[in-house]
Amino acid sequence: MLALVAAATSKIRLNTGILVLPYRNPFITARAVATLDLFSGGRVTLGIGAGYLKGEYHALGVDFERRNDIMDEYINAMKAAWGADEFSFKGVGYEARGNRILPRPIQRPHPLLLIGGNSHRAIRRAAEMGDAWHPFFTPGAISTTSRTAPMADENDLTPAINYLYEHCEKIGRKPPPQVILGSIRSLGKDLPAEELLERIGKLRELGVSGAAVNFLASTRAEWCDHAERFGAEVLAKIPKT
Numbered sequence: 001m002l003a004l005v006a007a008a009t010s011k012i013r014l015n016t017g018i019l020v021l022p023y024r025n026p027f028i029t030a031r032a033v034a035t036l037d038l039f040s041g042g043r044v045t046l047g048i049g050a051g052y053l054k055g056e057y058h059a060l061g062v063d064f065e066r067r068n069d070i071m072d073e074y075i076n077a078m079k080a081a082w083g084a085d086e087f088s089f090k091g092v093g094y095e096a097r098g099n100r101i102l103p104r105p106i107q108r109p110h111p112l113l114l115i116g117g118n119s120h121r122a123i124r125r126a127a128e129m130g131d132a133w134h135p136f137f138t139p140g141a142i143s144t145t146s147r148t149a150p151m152a153d154e155n156d157l158t159p160a161i162n163y164l165y166e167h168c169e170k171i172g173r174k175p176p177p178q179v180i181l182g183s184i185r186s187l188g189k190d191l192p193a194e195e196l197l198e199r200i201g202k203l204r205e206l207g208v209s210g211a212a213v214n215f216l217a218s219t220r221a222e223w224c225d226h227a228e229r230f231g232a233e234v235l236a237k238i239p240k241t
Contacts, residue, residue: 002014002016002036002040002044003036003039006036006039006040006043007039010041011043012043013043013044013045014036014040014043014044014045015044015045015046015047015114016045016046016047016048017047017114017116017134017182017212018047018048018049018114018116018134019046019047019048019049020048020049020050020051020056021048021049021050021070021071021074021075022050022051022057022062022067022070022071022074023051023056023057023060023062025094026073026074026075026077026078026081026091027077027078027081027096027099027101029074029078030077030078030081030082030101031081031101033046033078033105033111034081034082034101034103034104034105037105037106037107037111038103038105038106041106042105042106042107042111044105044107044111044112045111045112045114046111046112046113046114047114047116047134048071048075048113048114048115048116049071049115049116049117049122049134050067050068050070050071050117050122051067068121070092071125072125072129073091073092074091075113075125075129076089076129077089077091077096078110079109079110080096081096081099081101082101082104082105082109082110082111083109083110085100085102085104086098086099086100087099087100087101112131112132113129113130113131113132114130114131114132114133114134114180115129115130115132115133115134115177116134116135116136116182117134117135117149118135118136118138118149118150118151118160119149120149120163122149123160123163123164123167124167126164126177127164127167127168127171127173127176127177128171128173130177131177131178132177132178132179132180132209133164133177133178133179133180134180134181134182135151135157135160135179135181135182136151136181136182136183137151137152137153137157137181137182137183137184138150138151138152154202154203154206157181157203157206157208158206161179161206161207161208164176164177164179178209178210179206179207179208179209179210180208180209180210180211181203181208181210181211181212182211182212183211183212183213183214184196184199184200184203184211184212184213185199185213185214193229193230193233193234193237196213196234197234197237197238200234200238213230213234215227215230
């Protein structure tokens with residue numbers, strides 16, 4: 001899908017939100033991302049996370065309990081693959097011995113990495129290994145039936161951002177990674193543009209640099225109408241920094 005979008009556009013970023021990194025071999029992911037980055041002219045933003053759905057892990061034969069360790073290892077593996085014309089890397093159960101993924105991505109040292117997740121470990125991972133932290137608001141039903149940290153609203157986001165800043169200070173990272181929030185709500189009849197602009201302003205005050213918005217629609221034409229209205233009534237009115 002992102003390759004199709006890349007072929008039909010020239011400026012917009014191509015963002016995964018999110019790719020569950022432990023689901024597949026990291027070098028397969030690195031190869032696909034490198035190809036997409038090359039043919040899109042360096043427009044890939046890779047949103048990645050450890051995931052939380054046990055059923056999907058079991059279906060793929062991946063150890064759910066090790067997902068965080070796998071996540072960290074795979075990030076390092078992809079960075080090794082993107083960082084040199086020839087690379088070596090030894091992981092748990094696999095090893096690259098002088099392998100090549102050429103051509104490499106246009107973006108150097110690698111495409112932008114948005115580290116998803118609401119837990120403290122995910123936040124530390126974003127500070128230590130990512131270009132941005134990518135939290136997301138979780139409905140109560142998801143938080144109670146899965147192993148993902150709850151984040152209902154801005155009241156939960158504020159201490160999480162503070163924790164990000166504290167960890168960056170601890171490890172000496174300056175400046176801290178950006179905060180790119182997952183979807184803040186769908187834009188449709190239930191969410192006036194004025195309300196959305198007000199919420200965006202509050203998120204910016206908290207230190208959020210960007211956020212996703214989904215459009216609810218039953219047809220392609222309706223979706224396009226929502227997107228056009230969003231551009232005119234929201235994007236055009238957001239103050240520039």
